Amino acid sequence: MSTDTSDDTGEELFGDVDLGWEHLKNRIFLGIVFAAAMFGVVALGLLLLDIATDFYVGVTEFNINLGEFLTRDGSRREELAGFRGAIVASIMLMGVTAFLSFFVGVGSAIYLEEYAPKNRVTRLIEANLANLAGVPSIVYGLLALAALRNGIGLGPIVLVGGVALALLVMPIIIVSTQEALRAVPDGVRRGSYATGATKWQTIRRVVLPAALPGIFTGTILALARAIGETAPLLMVGALFVNRIPYGPFDRFSGMPTQIYAWAAEPSQHFIHLAAIGIVVLLTMMLFMNGVAVYLRNKYETEV
Amino acid sequence: MSTETDPGPGITKGSGTQADQIENRRARRVLFGCAVITVLTTLAIFFVLFDNAASYFWSSRITEAIFLGEPFEREITFTEFFTGTRWAPEHATPAHGILPVAFGTLAITVGAAFVSIPIGTATALYISEYASKSVRSKLKPTLEVLAGIPTIVYGYFAIAFINPVVVGPIADALFGINVGRYSMVSGMLVVGIMTIPMVSSISEDAMQAVPDELRNGAYALGATKYDVSLSVVVPAAISGIFASYILAVSRAIGETMAVTLAAGFNANITANPFSEIMTMTAYMVSMARGTSAVGTVEYQSLFAVGLVLFVMTLSMNLLNDHLKRRFQEEYQ
Numbered sequence: 250m251s252t253d254t255s256d257d258t259g260e261e262l263f264g265d266v267d268l269g270w271e272h273l274k275n276r277i278f279l280g281i282v283f284a285a286a287m288f289g290v291v292a293l294g295l296l297l298l299d300i301a302t303d304f305y306v307g308v309t310e311f312n313i314n315l316g317e318f319l320t321r322d323g324s325r326r327e328e329l330a331g332f333r334g335a336i337v338a339s340i341m342l343m344g345v346t347a348f349l350s351f352f353v354g355v356g357s358a359i360y361l362e363e364y365a366p367k368n369r370v371t372r373l374i375e376a377n378l379a380n381l382a383g384v385p386s387i388v389y390g391l392l393a394l395a396a397l398r399n400g401i402g403l404g405p406i407v408l409v410g411g412v413a414l415a416l417l418v419m420p421i422i423i424v425s426t427q428e429a430l431r432a433v434p435d436g437v438r439r440g441s442y443a444t445g446a447t448k449w450q451t452i453r454r455v456v457l458p459a460a461l462p463g464i465f466t467g468t469i470l471a472l473a474r475a476i477g478e479t480a481p482l483l484m485v486g487a488l489f490v491n492r493i494p495y496g497p498f499d500r501f502s503g504m505p506t507q508i509y510a511w512a513a514e515p516s517q518h519f520i521h522l523a524a525i526g527i528v529v530l531l532t533m534m535l536f537m538n539g540v541a542v543y544l545r546n547k548y549e550t551e552v
Numbered sequence: 553m554s555t556e557t558d559p560g561p562g563i564t565k566g567s568g569t570q571a572d573q574i575e576n577r578r579a580r581r582v583l584f585g586c587a588v589i590t591v592l593t594t595l596a597i598f599f600v601l602f603d604n605a606a607s608y609f610w611s612s613r614i615t616e617a618i619f620l621g622e623p624f625e626r627e628i629t630f631t632e633f634f635t636g637t638r639w640a641p642e643h644a645t646p647a648h649g650i651l652p653v654a655f656g657t658l659a660i661t662v663g664a665a666f667v668s669i670p671i672g673t674a675t676a677l678y679i680s681e682y683a684s685k686s687v688r689s690k691l692k693p694t695l696e697v698l699a700g701i702p703t704i705v706y707g708y709f710a711i712a713f714i715n716p717v718v719v720g721p722i723a724d725a726l727f728g729i730n731v732g733r734y735s736m737v738s739g740m741l742v743v744g745i746m747t748i749p750m751v752s753s754i755s756e757d758a759m760q761a762v763p764d765e766l767r768n769g770a771y772a773l774g775a776t777k778y779d780v781s782l783s784v785v786v787p788a789a790i791s792g793i794f795a796s797y798i799l800a801v802s803r804a805i806g807e808t809m810a811v812t813l814a815a816g817f818n819a820n821i822t823a824n825p826f827s828e829i830m831t832m833t834a835y836m837v838s839m840a841r842g843t844s845a846v847g848t849v850e851y852q853s854l855f856a857v858g859l860v861l862f863v864m865t866l867s868m869n870l871l872n873d874h875l876k877r878r879f880q881e882e883y884q
Contacts, residue, residue, distance in 0.1 A: 271776055278778045279682060285674030286683075286691060289752070292745045293698045296705070299713040356586030364580050365587075374587050376873065377594050383799070383869035384862065385806025387833055388597060390840075391858045395600045399846050416593050423590070449576040477702025480808035480833070483840045484854075505704045505809075512708050512813055515733075520712055527705050534700070 304528050307521030318525055323491030323507060327518040332526055335507035337493045338407065339476055339533075342503050345411025346418065346475050351468055353415075354422030361423070362430040363452055382420035389413045390484025398485050405486030408497045413481040418471040425467025429460040462548035466541045473537040477530060479505035504530045601862055604855035609633070633856070639819040639835070641853040642842075648853075650860060652819040656831040657861075660739045660811050661804040663825075667744025668800050672751025673786075673793065679752065680759035681781050692753070699749035707813030710742040715814065723826045734816025737825040742814045743807050747800040754799060758792020759785050795875040802868035806861060808833040832857045 307313045321331025357374075365371040393413035397403050433456050441451040457464075482488075487506050494501040502510070504526060511523035607613040610624035617624060628648045636649015675695070679688055715738040720731040762785050770784045786793065816828035817838050830838070839854050 271778075275776050275778045278781070282674040282678035282682060282781075285671045286678040288671050289675060289695050289698055289745070289748045290691070292748075293694065293701075295713070296701070296709045299709060300705070303712060353586045353589050356583045357590055360580070360583035360587045364583060374591060377591050379873055380866065380869045381590060381594060383802055383865060383872070384597065385808070385833070385865055387806065387808045387836055388601075388858060388862050388865075391836075391855065392593075392597050392600050395604050395855065396596060400600075419590060419593070447572045447576040449579040450572060452579075474700070477704065479702070479704040480837070483837055486840065488841065505702060508704055508708065509809065509813070512704075512711055523708055524712070527708055530702065531705070534702075538700075 300524055300527055300531075303521055303524030307525050311518050311521050313522065313525060315525070318522075319529070322493060323502065323510075327514075327516055327522065330511070330519075330522055332504070332507065332529060334491050334493045335502055335504045335526070336529065338487075338490075338501035339503040339505075341407050341494060341497065342411050342414065342482075342501070343472050343476055345408060345497055346414040347468065347472055349411060349415035350419050350422055350471070354419050354468075355426050355464060357419075358423045358426035358430060359452060359457075362427050363448065363456070378420050378423060382424070385480075386417055386478055387480040387484060389417045390481035392416070393481065393485045403498075405490075405500050406498050407494050407501045409485045410482050410487050410501065410503070411497070413485060414475045414478060417478060417481060418475045421471040421474065422468055425471065426460070426464050429463025429467060430456060432463060433459045462544050466545045469537050469541040469544070473534045473541070476503075476534060476537070477505055479509055482506045483509065504533075597862065601855055601859040604852060605859045608849070608852035608856040637821065639830075642839075642850045646849065650832075650857065652821050653830055653832045653835050653857065654860070655821045656736075656815065656819065656829040656834070657805055657864075659736055659829065660743055660807075660815060660831055661801055663737070663740025664743035664747055664804040665797070665801055667741060668747040668751050668804075669797055671744075672748045672796070672800070673755055675748065675752040676755035676759055676793075677781050677785070680756045681777065681785060692756075695749045695752055698746070699753070701746075703746065703807060703809040704813075706742050706746050706810040710738045710810060710814030714738045714741055719826070727826070729824075729826045731826045732816075732828055734814065734818075734828040735826045736815050736822075736829045739811045739815030739829075739831075740825075742810050743804050746807070746810060747803055750800045750803060751796045754796035755789070755793045758789035758796070761792065762788040791875050791878045795872050798868050798872045798875065802865050802872065805868065806833065806865050808837060812837045832861050 308315065318331050319336070320333055321329065322334040323332070324330040361371065361374065365374070390413050393409050393416075397409045397412060398405055403409050437455055437459065438451055441455045442448075446454070482503055483506055487500075487502050488510060490500045490502040508523050508526040508530065511519045511526060514520070603613045603615055607616070609626075609628050609630075610617075611626035612622040612624055616622045632648050633650055635651065636647060637651050638647035638649050639652040640647045679691055683691060711733070715731065715733070715735055719735055719738045719741070723729040723731045723735075766784050766788055767780050770780045775783070811831045812834040815831060815834065817830050817834055818828040819830040819835065820827070822829065835857055836854055839850050842850070845851060
């Protein structure tokens with residue numbers, strides 16, 4: 250720590266500092282912060298190891314056949330339960346979510362980044378966006394439950410779940426789209442204006458094509474987050490449905506809600522079904538993240 | 553430099569033709585409409601929560617009372633709601649005190665903060681001040697994976713590993729307590745673990761924003777790395793660090809699936825960390841599991857609890873915004 254050296258001459262510069270203690274203190278501190286950094290890594294390792302172990306035990310000891318697991322629908326009987334209905338429901342849900350959130354999200358981002366004047370309305374929209382990003386996901390579920398499922402009487406259907414998830418990921422899509430638009434150099438815009446193009450022509454023909462890979466990357470990452478969201482789906486009543494939904498107006502239970510239903514069962518067989526479901530869910534998320542990273546790397550240098 | 557002012561053939565004066573200008577204005581309006589949707593979302597959340605929460609307190613929604621003339625019948629007083637110590641709206645002898653579930657949320661949040669704040673801050677210090685470039689480039693993405701894992705998976709981790717394998721044996725060996733399927737402490741642990749990356753990455757950003765001149769100045773005075781970390785970097789980055797804490801706390805308050813599967817469904821106020829408790833979000837999940845029809849007290853209570861939850865996280869977010877603005881001002 251700081252020491253009073255005003256009276257010290259050169260040779261006793263460190264006279265009142267115990268250097269040994271200073272070294273020890275530094276080493277202990279490094280040990281502490283290093284251990285803390287490793288804590289997160291170890292926790293992640295344990296989590297993945299636990300799921301991998303349960304997956305393995307499920308396949309070997311509980312004789313869960315992976316092929317049957319992926320091609321059967323859910324069931325109250327543990328030995329007949331499969332994941333097909335949930336997988337199809339989740340994919341359908343992602344389609345609805347992507348459709349609903351992409352255009353509105355990208356549109357909002359273009360407005361905020363390219364058109365918005367610096368006034369009170371813009372500040373309000375931006376502050377509101379920051380707050381929306383912090384709203385707990387379960388609250389979006391409540392909104393969809395009261396307004397859509399019961400308010401206009403749509404029932405617990407895929408579309409209602411999709412709206413809840415679309416509203417949930419909207420702030421993420423907007424922020425990532427804004428970043429992608431910001432990454433387009435201003436010189437490109439000015440060049441377009443110089444040829445007499447309007448703002449909208451510039452955006453549509455010059456800025457958007459250049460920003461599109463970044464926008465897609467952000468959207469896919471947002472969807473990868475949405476596919477694991479459980480609470481909003483539970484609130485709209487997506488639970489205890491086993492079969493494949495026949496369309497966006499059918500009842501459903503997605504992958505995360507099915508995993509929850511299994512994990513909450515007391516039977517060990519169901520717990521291991523949940524572990525296998527989690528492996529499928531994480532694999533799908535990993536794939537989506539992989540696509541996003543691939544897109545980013547492929548187009549990063551060209552912009 | 554050319555003095556030519558005549559625009560070439562095909563280039564009209566001004567920017568675009570009149571039709572182009574009209575198209576531009578129309579595009580602008582449509583895009584503005586998109587941005588307004590995000591504001592409408594917030595208004596819709598407020599409206600739905602207040603409207604339905606009113607039906608919990610007075611038996612009719614505000615809209616029902618205004619448009620259909622339905623009377624306000626039941627009375628659940630705010631005194632009962634905010635000070636009652638028993639929470640069982642669905643019970644045969646109902647009780648409407650939110651304190652037990654609010655306690656559950658508070659306990660999990662505080663417990664999780666005791667895990668994520670020290671560990672997250674220390675992790676941020678390690679990454680920002682000590683780690684080499686190559687370690688940093690591996691450690692940061694690894695922790696981001698931790699942030700990307702769905703909460704339901706953390707819930708599974710709690711119910712299949714933390715509670716039976718970690719918490720259970722420790723409680724049995726040290727205190728002779730038999731831990732059931734759920735426990736408060738495993739909820740604290742699992743939410744703490746999942747909020748570590750939020751604390752570490754935002755704190756680390758704040759620490760990175762501290763100019764190197766400050767560090768070098770301290771080194772020139774003979775300070776050690778320990779001194780620089782704790783006496784220079786942390787104070788200089790403090791508002792960003794606090795912002796990360798608030799974000800983590802806000803996330804812990806609204807956390808649903810992990811606490812539901814870790815801490816359980818038993819609404820009670822207890823000091824025993826190994827007992828089963830219920831958070832506000834877990835209560836909402838338990839109602840969603842049942843078949844609570846529209847118009848029942850259980851259904852209406854969802855929104856009263858949801859409103860309290862929303863107000864809690866909203867105030868956290870506003871505080872976070874405020875701190876973030878201060879933090880940006882300092883280094884721009």
